[in-house]
Amino acid sequence: MESKKLGRRKFLNTGLITVGSLCAGTSQASIQASRVEWNETVDVVVLGCGGAGLMAACQAHDAKAKVAIFDAGKSPYHTATSLCGGVFTACGSRLQKSDPEGQKDSWQQFAEDIMAYGNYMSLKEPVYCFAKNSGLAYDWLEANGLAKHYLEPYLGHSRLRAHRQASFSGRDYVDVLVKQIALRDLKIRHGMPLNKFIFDPETNTVLGVRCGKNGNFVNVRATKGVVMATGGFTGTVESLERWVPNVAGKGVAIGGACNDGTALMIAVRDLGVPLSHMQYIASYPCGVVTNGRNGPYCRYWFVTNNGGLLLNKNGQRFVSEKEGICHITPLLAFQPDGCHYVFTDSAGWERTMKKIQVGALIGIPAWPASRVEKEFKLQKNLWKCDTLEELCEKSGMNLQNLREQIKTWNQAVESGNDTQFGRTDQKWKIGEGPYYMVRMATWNNLSCGGVRVNEDLQVLGWDMKPIQHLYAAGETIAGVHGAYYCGGNACGFAHTSGFVAGRNVVKA
Numbered sequence: 403m404e405s406k407k408l409g410r411r412k413f414l415n416t417g418l419i420t421v422g423s424l425c426a427g428t429s430q431a432s433i434q435a436s437r438v439e440w441n442e443t444v445d446v447v448v449l450g451c452g453g454a455g456l457m458a459a460c461q462a463h464d465a466k467a468k469v470a471i472f473d474a475g476k477s478p479y480h481t482a483t484s485l486c487g488g489v490f491t492a493c494g495s496r497l498q499k500s501d502p503e504g505q506k507d508s509w510q511q512f513a514e515d516i517m518a519y520g521n522y523m524s525l526k527e528p529v530y531c532f533a534k535n536s537g538l539a540y541d542w543l544e545a546n547g548l549a550k551h552y553l554e555p556y557l558g559h560s561r562l563r564a565h566r567q568a569s570f571s572g573r574d575y576v577d578v579l580v581k582q583i584a585l586r587d588l589k590i591r592h593g594m595p596l597n598k599f600i601f602d603p604e605t606n607t608v609l610g611v612r613c614g615k616n617g618n619f620v621n622v623r624a625t626k627g628v629v630m631a632t633g634g635f636t637g638t639v640e641s642l643e644r645w646v647p648n649v650a651g652k653g654v655a656i657g658g659a660c661n662d663g664t665a666l667m668i669a670v671r672d673l674g675v676p677l678s679h680m681q682y683i684a685s686y687p688c689g690v691v692t693n694g695r696n697g698p699y700c701r702y703w704f705v706t707n708n709g710g711l712l713l714n715k716n717g718q719r720f721v722s723e724k725e726g727i728c729h730i731t732p733l734l735a736f737q738p739d740g741c742h743y744v745f746t747d748s749a750g751w752e753r754t755m756k757k758i759q760v761g762a763l764i765g766i767p768a769w770p771a772s773r774v775e776k777e778f779k780l781q782k783n784l785w786k787c788d789t790l791e792e793l794c795e796k797s798g799m800n801l802q803n804l805r806e807q808i809k810t811w812n813q814a815v816e817s818g819n820d821t822q823f824g825r826t827d828q829k830w831k832i833g834e835g836p837y838y839m840v841r842m843a844t845w846n847n848l849s850c851g852g853v854r855v856n857e858d859l860q861v862l863g864w865d866m867k868p869i870q871h872l873y874a875a876g877e878t879i880a881g882v883h884g885a886y887y888c889g890g891n892a893c894g895f896a897h898t899s900g901f902v903a904g905r906n907v908v909k910a
């Protein structure tokens with residue numbers, strides 16, 4: 403008994419690298435261990451410098467922890483958070499509470515909306531954590547200089563909780579966090595990816611990490627714990643298609659430059675944690691594929707909210723334009739060429755342009771007005787044509803069906819009865835040209851799978867019990883969105899989970 407105790411104390415002073423603990427049931431005998439020379443000791447190690455990681459680092463620092471941040475990439479501006487379209491859903495923020503409509507929200511309603519949208523495939527632990535803490539996290543960002551936001555109704559959210567800014571850009575969050583990191587004198591060590599978790603299987607505790615590459619490694623001991631905030635896996639076509647085979651060869655793949663899921667696979671290898679929900683991604687039905695697997699997305703809902711229609715190549719509606727965005731995506735597989743089109747007339751285009759700038763309509767990355775004009779002239783993905791005949795000739799859409807569809811739609815506007823898809827809000831008939839149309843395929847921009855956590859954001863091991871001293875935050879967590887991601891919940895979740903994990907890790 404005594405020798406076992408002594409052995410463990412000695413071990414905790416030096417550490418142990420486990421190699422090969424691949425899956426549930428791995429026997430202790432199969433784990434090869436070697437002693438670790440610690441190069442540094444801190445209280446908390448944060449892996450990743452997106453919204454989740456930087457938020458966690460600030461919170462842990464403010465709770466008096468000594469924090470080290472390691473990142474695979476080159477800059478917080480090369481992350482998914484920076485690329486993001488900027489919608490942040492939150493319940494209970496000061497901004498939401500100041501609005502009579504916003505006051506109707508509750509964390510329970512928020513959680514229910516997330517789970518219903520995701521076909522009840524969400525895991526309630528991260529969902530509850532998000533719904534309960536999102537207002538606090540948003541308020542923290544606001545108090546620390548976040549650009550002015552307003553509340554925007556958003557498809558899939560039954561209450562007013564989408565916090566939006568004029569820039570439509572995640573850079574606003576990164577700006578705040580980069581400034582706060584500098585004020586705290588914290589350094590981000592770039593080009594230092596996670597290489598290993600240093601783990602004591604006997605106590606089920608993460609002791610630290612090895613980070614680095616190309617012969618430049620550091621073993622860092624984390625006395626309080628490690629926050630894994632290494633993002634998702636849509637950053638490379640290879641990692642996206644590894645987990646989601648049905649998007650192979652199609653649409654746009656976009657994500658933080660280093661987000662290839664390697665850290666998740668290291669967690670499987672070193673800790674034996676299970677990964678979950680890996681086949682689910684946010685796939686928007688609005689990628690404008692312009693260059694291989696690249697291209698911006700079209701916020702088509704600004705067009706459809708102003709009288710535009712969603713059509714397939716046959717010139718026919720195939721869904722209610724009011725349907726949740728990610729719920730439309732699976733239907734694309736059944737449309738000719740796997741794509742669809744947003745279509746409007748001259749008056750509809752004018753109404754749309756009063757609501758959104760053209761560079762935000764075709765955004766992420768935003769096209770300036772000059773590029774949009776150029777693409778209209780190219781007539782490959784964007785068309786502006788005086789007549790329906792010309793539009794169909796140039797785009798290949800079926801003219802006869804399109805004429806029929808317009809007639810049916812205009813009757814639906816007149817009678818108030820959309821016999822095709824049951825809409826009740828149609829106000830504008832399709833009238834005179836020029837007609838505007840944008841072709842859209844899938845836009846695969848965030849993954850919904852990763853490690854499982856409890857409500858405190860401790861990572862769960864193979865036996866669904868928390869691994870000691872290991873927390874996760876952001877897109878690296880499985881299951882918050884379930885089968886479908888609802889807009890704003892990923893940016894909101896990244897910052898909120900970072901906020902919670904950064905506070906909890908120091909309590910260890």
Ligand SMILES: Cc1cc2nc3c(=O)[nH]c(=O)nc-3n(C[C@H](O)[C@H](O)[C@H](O)COP(=O)(O)OP(=O)(O)OC[C@H]3O[C@@H](n4cnc5c(N)ncnc54)[C@H](O)[C@@H]3O)c2cc1C
Pocket residue numbers: 449450451452453454455472473474475476477478481482483484485486487488489490491572594595596631632633634656657658660661662663664665766847848875876877878889890891892893894896
């Ligand atoms: C184009 C685009 C638009 C989006 N728009 C929205 C939106 O409008 N609203 C919304 O809610 N969500 C949106 N999202 C999703 C949302 O932005 C992300 O889910 C969220 O920002 C993820 O934050 P994160 O901190 O978890 O990951 P990231 O911000 O990607 O940060 C991950 C960090 O981990 C680092 N890293 C990766 N691998 C390793 C490793 N092995 N070792 C060490 N470090 C590593 C990366 O370099 C990076 O610093 C969008 C995503 C994209 C790509």
